[in-house]
Amino acid sequence: MSESAADIARNEKIKQRLQFYEDLGLAPFYRDRVSPSSQSLQLHSPASLSVSGSQVMKQPPLPKSAAMPPATLSRSIAPLSSSGPSLFDAANKLSTETLLQIRDDLGECTRCKLHNARHTIVFGDGNPKAQLIFVGEGPGADEDAQGLPFVGRAGKLLTQMIEAMGLERRDVYICNVVKCRPPGNRQPEPDEVAACSPFLFRQLDSINPKVIVCLGATAFQTLLQTNRSISHYRGQWLDYRGYKMLPTYHPAYLLRNPAAKADVWKDLQKVMAELGLEIKKKAK
Numbered sequence: 001m002s003e004s005a006a007d008i009a010r011n012e013k014i015k016q017r018l019q020f021y022e023d024l025g026l027a028p029f030y031r032d033r034v035s036p037s038s039q040s041l042q043l044h045s046p047a048s049l050s051v052s053g054s055q056v057m058k059q060p061p062l063p064k065s066a067a068m069p070p071a072t073l074s075r076s077i078a079p080l081s082s083s084g085p086s087l088f089d090a091a092n093k094l095s096t097e098t099l100l101q102i103r104d105d106l107g108e109c110t111r112c113k114l115h116n117a118r119h120t121i122v123f124g125d126g127n128p129k130a131q132l133i134f135v136g137e138g139p140g141a142d143e144d145a146q147g148l149p150f151v152g153r154a155g156k157l158l159t160q161m162i163e164a165m166g167l168e169r170r171d172v173y174i175c176n177v178v179k180c181r182p183p184g185n186r187q188p189e190p191d192e193v194a195a196c197s198p199f200l201f202r203q204l205d206s207i208n209p210k211v212i213v214c215l216g217a218t219a220f221q222t223l224l225q226t227n228r229s230i231s232h233y234r235g236q237w238l239d240y241r242g243y244k245m246l247p248t249y250h251p252a253y254l255l256r257n258p259a260a261k262a263d264v265w266k267d268l269q270k271v272m273a274e275l276g277l278e279i280k281k282k283a284k
């Protein structure tokens with residue numbers, strides 16, 4: 001009996017997933033696979049969360065006024081600048097803003113020079129009540145064309161990483177430090193980061209996640225207002241204004257350096273533990 005198109009597509013997806021696990025250096029394992037909604041339900045203690053599909057109901061948000069300011073991070077990190085108004089001043093630590101309101105405020109933004117060459121503002125995508133947020137650097141060509149973050153090759157790898165964690169993209173929120181594509185995929189410049197990052201801070205406060213994963217140096221340095229290298233802090237829990245934050249490599253870096261996938265997988269396992277997600281190794 002010949003395979004249907006659906007079977008072929010499913011087999012290809014399984015093949016890609018297994019290849020991804022192999023790249024991570026994982027022995028074969030299985031997950032207790034249940035439907036996404038009931039699985040998500042098991043991710044969190046009943047006392048703290050109840051989940052239906054991609055909807056997450058949280059306890060009343062902790063007052064972020066009690067959160068640590070950048071100067072009292074759990075690790076001592078040199079701030080980018082000790083003078084002038086903090087970028088954090090732009091963020092409302094007791095946010096009741098919705099993502100829609102923040103997007104409306106952003107408008108057809110011309111606050112920095114990146115607006116000149118962009119086709120589409122890439123605001124962010126995913127669950128507005130996500131417990132887990134991935135923050136990247138900025139849109140690339142595919143993202144600029146589609147208006148969605150992480151949809152190119154690096155995005156496909158990020159999707160695989162999310163699925164390896166037992167989640168789906170719709171369970172998490174994905175956004176970038178800058179919302180417009182830097183020409184030639186260069187790094188965003190400091191003035192561009194300064195203009196755009198207040199919107200990121202507001203997105204984070206609106207969603208109020210349990211964990212923030214910084215993908216790459218720009219996200220790490222922007223959130224922690226530091227110019228230190230991510231390499232010293234990769235895989236370590238840090239504090240971003242009371243949120244648990246973990247920096248890891250950007251998927252684009254992993255495409256160039258596949259050997260680093262194993263490090264990222266270790267980092268993601270820490271995140272999984274924090275979120276109550278489990279991977280069960282197959283019995284031999």
Ligand code: SF4
Pocket residue numbers: 106109110111112113114115121178179180192195196
């Ligand atoms: S990168 Fe951000 S601040 Fe700059 S134009 Fe785009 S949306 Fe506005």
